[in-house]
Amino acid sequence: MKYAVSTPTFEGPFELLLHLILRQEVDIHEVSLSNIITAYLEEVRHMKVIDLDLATEFLLIAATLIELKTRRLLPGKDDGDLDEELALWEERDLLLARLLDCKTFKDVASVFSDLVSRADLSFPRMAGPDESFAALMPDLLEGVSPLRLQRAFLRAAAPKPPTVIGLEHVAPIRASVAEALVTVTEQIRQEGRITFRRLVAGISDRIEIVVRFLAILELYKQGRVELDQIERFGEIEVIWQERESSETDEVAIDNYEG
Amino acid sequence: MQNEIFDESTGQNISGQEMSNLDPEIVRALEAILLVAMEPVAPALLAQLLEIPMTTVEALCERLAATYEDAGHGFQLVKVAGGFRFQSHPELAAYVERFVLDGQQARVSSAALETLAIIAYKQPLSRSQIAAIRGVDPEAVIRTLQNRGYITEVDRDDGPGQAVMFGTTPLFLERLGIASIDNLPSIADFVPDASVVEALERGLRVVSDDPLVPET
C-alpha cells in the first residue's frame, strides 16, 4: 500500500469522496457535483506513488461520479433507456451506501482510537509466577518436534507472496492517463471532431475506457476540446478547439506514476 | 451456569452473604492467582480454582477493585477481555512509561483502526466484504492485524470460494481495554445523522440541477 495523497488522511476513494462532499456540508444547497469531481480528480492527480489496485478504485469512483454528472447535465425530457436509468440509480445508491458505511466506521475508528489511548495508560502485569513454580509450568513445547521447528522457520523466513493480486489485469493503467492524453489529443487534433465511441474503438477493457474518458475530461477542463451530446446516452462528440498560441501546445500530462 | 440459578440481583445478594461467610483465605488466594497470571483470568476458571460460585468471584473482584481504588494504590484490578487482571493505574502512566520504554505498545494506524471497526461490528466477514466497505485492498492491513493478534480466521464461508472469515480476538479487547465485544457502543449510535445523509444524497444527486425538477 505505498501511496501518498496530498492530504495524507485519505485511505481510499470513499474516504476522499466523503471528505469532499462533507466539506461542503456547511450549506448543503451549495453541494455541487462538479466541484466534487474537480476536487476528486485534483486529489487523485496529486498522489505521488499510487498503488495499482487503489488507482483502479479511485478511477472507478471517478467514473461513477462522471456518469452521475453527465446524467445531471442532460435535459430531463426524454426518459432514455429505463434499464440504464435504473442501473445508474443503483450505482448511485451503492455509492451512497458505501459512503455512509465509510462515515460510520470512521466514527467507530475514532472511538476505538480513544479507547486504545486510554488503555495505553495502563500496563498489565505479565511477570507470571515466580521461579518456585517453574517446574510446574506446563511445557509449551509439548509435541513440538525439531522438524516442526524447522517448518516454522521456513514459514517465517519464506519469501512473502506479493500482496497485489490480479496485477496483470490492471497493469496497463499505470501510465495510461498520461498516454491516453497523448493518444487522444493526437487523434482529436487530426480529426477535428470525433465521437467518443470512435476514440475508444477496439478497447475492451473498462478501465482503459475510463482512463480515456478522464483524459478527455482533462482536455475539456483545459479548454482544448468541446463536448457535445445530442441525445441522452447518445454519442458524445469531442471537438478540437484550435488555439492561437502554441505555447500551451504541450499538453500538461498527469503522471500517475509519480 | 450461575445465571440459571441466580438472577442478577439475587445473585449479588447471595454472594454478598456468601462473601461474609467466606474464608478470608479465598480473597487472598484470588489476589495471589491474579498476581501471577500473565493474561486476564476468566471468572469461570477462578470459580473452579477457588471452589466458589462464579457470581461470588465477580462480586469479590469488584469489591477488591474498589478497595484498591479507595486505598489509592498505584495498581488496579480490572475486567478486560473477559477476565480479571492487575494493571498499573492510568494516573501513573508517566512513571511507568519511563520504566517500560521498549515494552511500549505499537501504535495502531488509522487504516488499521477502521478495518478493526468494520470487523468488530460485522464479524465474521471475508476479505472481499472488508474491501467492499473500505474501498481499498485490505490485504496489507489484514496481515498486520493478524500478525498483531487482533484478528483471526474464525471460519470459512460455505460458498464456493470457501472464503476465510475474520473475527476479533481477546487480544483486541485487551488492546481496547474492554471486557467484551458487547461493551462496545451500539453501531446504531454511529449511524450518520440526517444532515450528513442529506449532504451525501445531494452531493450524488442524479437528477438535473433544474430547481423545477423535484428531488427525492
Next chain:
Amino acid sequence: MQNEIFDESTGQNISGQEMSNLDPEIVRALEAILLVAMEPVAPALLAQLLEIPMTTVEALCERLAATYEDAGHGFQLVKVAGGFRFQSHPELAAYVERFVLDGQQARVSSAALETLAIIAYKQPLSRSQIAAIRGVDPEAVIRTLQNRGYITEVDRDDGPGQAVMFGTTPLFLERLGIASIDNLPSIADFVPDASVVEALERGLRVVSDDPLVPET
C-alpha cells in the same frame, strides 16, 4: 551499599523524615512500576525513575511490604536478587500451583513458535533483527519465551546501542529432545526471503534506526 553507610535503624529514621515530605504519588508510582516489572527492579533504577534518594526507595519498599503483610494481602513485596518485586504470598502457594497446573494454556502459538525457530536457527540475534524478519513487534512473544526459559539474553552487541542478543537455552534443547543446536534439521538448501537476508546482514545497524524498538 546502603548498609555500609547506614545501619538498619538509622537508615529508616532518615528516610522516615524524608518520607513524610513525600508526594503520595511517588508511592503510587513505585507500586505501579513494581507491578508491571518482569524482573526484580534495582533500588538504584527506582531512585532514578522516581527522582528520590535510594535510601528513600529502600525504606518505602520496606514500608509497603509491611503494609501488604499487615493488611493480609495475597501478594507480597520482597527483595530478591538485589531488586524488589511483587510475588504471590507463600501461604497461598497451593492455589497458585493449582492455577499454574490447570489454568495456563499449554499450547504454543504459531507466532511464538516462528519466533523461537528464528532465534534457534539464527542465534544470537537482537530484538530488532527478530522484528525485521517477523515483520511485527516481537516484544510480547520474546517475553513469553524468556519467561518459559526457552530463550535467554546471551550477549550484548558491541555496537553503540549495545542491543541485547537472544539465544536458546539448554532447557529448549531438552524440551525438543536434541543434544545440541546442530542437531536441528538443516535449512541449508532453503533460500530465505531477501528481506530476511537483509535483516540479518544489516544486523545491528537496524537497531538504532528502528523506531519500533527504542534501545537505550
